[in-house]
Amino acid sequence: MDSSEYDLPFFHRAGFHRSTCRVCGSAFWTLGDHDRCQEAPCRDYGFVGHPGFTRPHTPHEMREAFLGFFEQRGHTRVRRYPTVARWRNDVFFTQASIYDFQPWVTSGAIPPPANPLTISQPALRFIDLEEVGRSGRHFTLFEMMAHHAFNRPDHEVYFKDRTTELCHELLTGDLGADPTAITYKEEVWEGGGNLGPSLSVGLLGLELATLVFMEYVRDGAALKPMPLTVVDTGYGLERFTWMSQGTKTAYEAVFGREYDELRRTFPPREAAILLDHARALNFLLTDGVVPSNSKEGYFARLLLRRSIRILQRTPDAPELVAILDASGREIARAFPEIGANRDDLHRVVLAEAERFAESIDRARGMIRRYDERTRSTGGRINEEDLVQWYDSLGIPPDLAVEELKEPPKIPDDFYARVATRHENERPTNDYVEPAVGLPDVPESTPATEVLYYLDPYTLSFEAHVAWTNGPFVALDRTYFYPTGGGQVTDKGHLGDLEVVEVAHQGRWILHRLERASPFAVGERVRGRIDAARRMQLMQHHTATHLLNGALRETLGPHVWQAGAYKGTESARIDITHYKALSRDELRKVERRVNQVVREDRPVKSYFEGRSEAERRFGFTLYQGGAVPGKELRIVEVEGFDVEACGGTHCTHTSEVGAIALMDVERIQDGIVRLTYASGERALDLRDEHEEILKEASRRLGVPVAQLPDGIDRLLAEIEESRKLARARRREDLGATAERLLADPSVAERVGETTIITGAVDLGRPDLMELSRLLTKEPGRVAILTGEEEGRGTLFVGSTSPRVAANEVVREASAEFGGKGGGSPAAATAVGEPGAPLARALEAARLAARRAASP
RNA sequence: GGGCACGUAGAUCAGCGGAAGAUCGCUGCUUUCGCAAAGCAGAGGUCGGGGGUUCAAAUCCCCCCGUGUCCA
Structure with missing residues (x-):
């Protein structure tokens, strides 16, 4: 960016000079004698213990001071926008005040609500989550105070010069900052294809504000001026408040009495996290986010669960809702909608807390069992296990460690390791609806006049054909509703031809006919909409x-x-x-x-x-x-x-x-x-439904009122007969077993072992069942063959310690080309079709006898 | 939207290629004046659904469905 971009008349009028920071090398403007810009890390905080403003302000006072200052200078105060960016679908949350005006205002499509305007916009940045409570200055929700001006070629409000002048006046006026202590560092801002110069405002080591001037559109290597230039400023309410109080961290200044209160129970970091999260949650929940595991809901869950964990591991901790309420009361002084639906908010929070408790209970049991099992096999739980549990089960590592007998150390890079697991995920969010095959309409075609907006009851109308191609027709005006907004297409007729679908295409509405359109451009046609369908x-x-x-x-x-x-x-x-x-x-x-x-x-x-x-x-x-x-x-x-x-x-x-x-x-x-x-x-x-009930009642032969009982009875009968069938099968098998046991030719005794052999006409599951019946007592071996779908099956069950069923099967299976295996207790093999099953049975018998003989 | 984990008896879960298990609960019996408790016996399972691999699948592979969770 050319250095002339920053060479403002205001700087010269007020006597500023340009210097270069010895540390970061950036150019900056100042009234003082500095060899470096007045922002960390180029210099240390100089305001802790020595506030940079004359009077301590609470956040509420600071917000009022800021908004009041700009109101007095011709700005209109605008109410905050929701923290959930409902008016856009490219982001979940409002991350800066300018988000409120993107894309419609910044693109010039609609006028701003006021011009110039001032606002204090609560904004969410989850990227800083880990820094909250640690850095002394990070928040997940912060308020970005701003003044914005939108300049059109025919109407210039103000731009770089006046913006900087206003900023300087704000700081050095009632707030009373030392004019020579301030530096304006030259930076370049770029985003969304736009860019421009910006100034970063430093005082005593703290970056207080950024003044952004959206001025250019990037066009390849060249920069083209934007038709609408925008003053996008951001003044951190929390930082201003901190500067005015000069406390050790921003949290003491911002959270004030509530922070002192919580500090009686919690260490500084946890008190800060609790209050930061409570503030963010008050806004998020008020703005209609429901905690869940996806989209914006996940972030609400994250904040809630982190808070609950802190409370859980602290004895005598206050209730979560109490912290939320205290935080909400403070916020409500400026934003009365916060806490207006406290009961609803409590219900949402308590439901989530309950789910979390259930989740943790399940996890606890699981970890304990896993720990026992692992240790009993001589293993140890390692750091990777902790990462795995957090990622797949949501168990925070500190909680997991509590449950373990010999816990591993929680690695310092724990969350980085979690992140590594998500590295190779491919984001496929940018799913675009596949083109439905609509033809392009020539630009010269006049746009369709949309009439259904005005009168949904006109279902017959005349219009002129504006353009046509194949089955597609665009009219100069139409009452046909195209698919959109979750409502399906109208159908009907154009002339004598059926309209099968209506769709938006650019500035036109296209009617797709059942076949190629016979209409000529300019021809007058009658449209009739399927009235019953439309009404429904x-x-x-x-x-x-x-x-x-x-x-x-x-x-x-x-x-x-x-x-x-x-x-x-x-x-x-x-x-x-x-x-x-x-x-x-x-x-x-x-x-x-x-x-x-x-x-x-x-x-x-x-x-x-x-x-x-x-x-x-x-x-x-x-x-x-x-x-x-x-x-x-x-x-x-x-x-x-x-x-x-x-x-x-x-x-x-x-x-x-x-x-x-x-x-x-x-x-x-x-x-x-x-x-x-x-x-x-x-x-x-x-x-x-009535018909279905009547039919069900007729088929079941009971009155409608008795259907539930009738069905119960029917189900009981089915269950009964199923049991009966099973019992009968068992009985049959039992009879077979007894017959075999009684037949001296099939049972032979070898030492301690009784070997029973039998060829029966049963399938594999029945062979198994029969074998069980035959080998109820120890010291028994059952060798059974059956035939199923032309293939012989050999089944061997054994309760004799001498005879291993799988060995017997292995030796016998060669006889009939059988493949199989099993355990010493039970084994099975299936042979080639038509293979000699009797030989296999005999081979198995010999093998079993050999094994059983002492 | 994507990744990971998990779906087995009424509940909580084990088993992770060879004959479906444990604990609690339930039913019956024994003991007891009765309850609790104990002992014995028993009932209770399309192992989420559907395909595939295999002689053999709760177990391996693929596709669904459901639940949980992490990350955008």
């Missing part, structure tokens, strides 16, 4: 919104839609929830949702600017995931549910008819799927 889809879609609302109302605000599908036969919604739904909860939801149907509330669909809609309804709008565009289509069930949605909807809830829940299942950890039907299908379904 509308009912299912509106039903989905109603259920979503009822589920959130019944189960708690942690419920978010995690996926949905609306077909003609049924619909389903996946929601985030921490356990399976009880029968009672289901009944409640079904009653509630049908009540809303009967209340006949209006369902309004309209367009609204993104920022305005977010402001009015909050981020629960994005139930269906991130949606593109500057305007959102809002579907509002009055007083009940509001979502951004492009689907076709009933205009009153009563049109949904009825909603019948068909099935509920936990499809994965933290996600519950409900399947249901509405409208005509709900009635059909009830009829079908």
Whole structure:
């Protein structure tokens, strides 16, 4: 980056000079006499014990000081965005204040909520997890205070010069930092194909803020100016607070009284971890994350379980929810939504704690058994075992060690070893829906005017053909709904031809006909939509919104839609929830949702600017995931549910008819799927079930009310006859055994051993069973042959210590080309088809006699 | 989304190519005024499902399903 980028008029006006850091070699600007930039590691902390600001601030005071400062200078204060980035699908969490405005504002697609604006945005960075409590300055959740300006060619708010001036004024004004102690280090910021100069603000060894100026687009080797330049600043609230107090670590300054409180029970690192995690969890859970083993849920689980482990190994530790509540009360001073649903939050946390306890119990037993087994065979548990247990069973190494009699040392690089195991995993997240084979539409074709948004009831219309190719037709306007948003395609007719599928393709909606289109461009055609199908889809879609609302109302605000599908036969919604739904909860939801149907509330669909809609309804709008565009289509069930949605909807809830829940299942950890039907299908379904019941009752010959008992009786009968068959077989075999034992020609005595030989017509399992019956007493050898599918089977069982069954079989099997083997107690061989089985039997008898003779 | 581990009697698990086991629980009997307890006897298993390899599969291989867990 050219050095002129940093040569700001402000620096000259205020008397700054440019210098080079003796340690890191970077250029920086300062009023003072420094040979190095004023950030660690180039210099030590100089503010511990000697605060760099005049007055100590709490985080709350510091946030107010910051936001107030910028408000007084023409900035509008903007409310925080959720810590879960619902409006984007490229990241899980909000990691910086600028995330709030990506991609729609930064790309210029929509105007910012205010310009310039100031915000304090809670941000999450799990990359620093291990440093929390150790470094004295890292947090998983931190607040990034910022002022942002978005400059268009026709409207410049401010850029590098004013930004730096404001920053300097902030520090040296009321906060009272020594102007000569500050350095502005020249850096380059790059991200997402954009880049620009940035300044890193150092004071007494602490990097307090970064001022980023997004200015260029990388185009190969060249840099092209961005049409919209962005001021992206980040001021760490925690660091400002720390600087103002000059405590030993940032944790004392940030967590204040709660930290002192916990320090009575915990060492410094653990107290810091507990409070850091509690703060992050308060935001995460309030913003609707349910702990689970995948996606954002995993991070909530990680924080919860780490916290629980610390509490578990500490005597007289406070309750986790108590720590969460204390932390939440402090946060709520600035963010009142935190703790507003404390009961729901407690339920989520307690459910997770319970699961963790179960998991640990299981693990404990397993480790103890494994330890005993290993030691009894002279082995030892090694470090790799610890890694394996953590990776596959989730047993923290410190816990494993507690259970072991002779524990190995936990290696220092434990977590690095875990990471090594995950090195060769290939990320396949970037799965793209395979192209459905839609043709490209020439750019010159006018975009399709989408009419179903405005009126879902017009099912017959006239339009002009805008473009056509094979079976595909684009119209200048259409009421046909294309597959999307979990709602399946409309069907119907264009002219006399059937429309089999409708799909989005760029700015057009393509209708695929049953065969090649006969229409000419410009031709006027009549479109007719399959009314019954559309009605059913509308009912299912509106039903989905109603259920979503009822589920959130019944189960708690942690419920978010995690996926949905609306077909003609049924619909389903996946929601985030921490356990399976009880029968009672289901009944409640079904009653509630049908009540809303009967209340006949209006369902309004309209367009609204993104920022305005977010402001009015909050981020629960994005139930269906991130949606593109500057305007959102809002579907509002009055007083009940509001979502951004492009689907076709009933205009009153009563049109949904009825909603019948068909099935509920936990499809994965933290996600519950409900399947249901509405409208005509709900009635059909009830009829079908009725029919099935009646038919079952007819076939079983009992009244419907007695079906369960009837089935029980039937099952008992089946069980009975199965037992009977088994008993009969055993009896038959028993009779055969007795017959053989009674026949002096088949049983011969050699020394202590009785050898019984017999050729019977039985298969292998029966031969085995028979052998068992014959060799119940010690000192017996049974040599049996049978035939199965033309192949002779030899079975030898022995309870004589002198006669090894496998030896007998080995010697005999040569006689009939048999392959086999076994143990000294039982052995078997199967011969070639048609091989002389009798010879094998005789050979086995001789072998057994030889072995048995003293 | 990917890796790893695990699915065996009602429960907890062992077995890891040769005749399905242990402990607890259950049933019956003995002992006891009765209970607890003990002793004896017994019932209870498509070894998650489906393919394959093998003379032989709970055990080895492949594909599903389910559970747990680590990591993005």
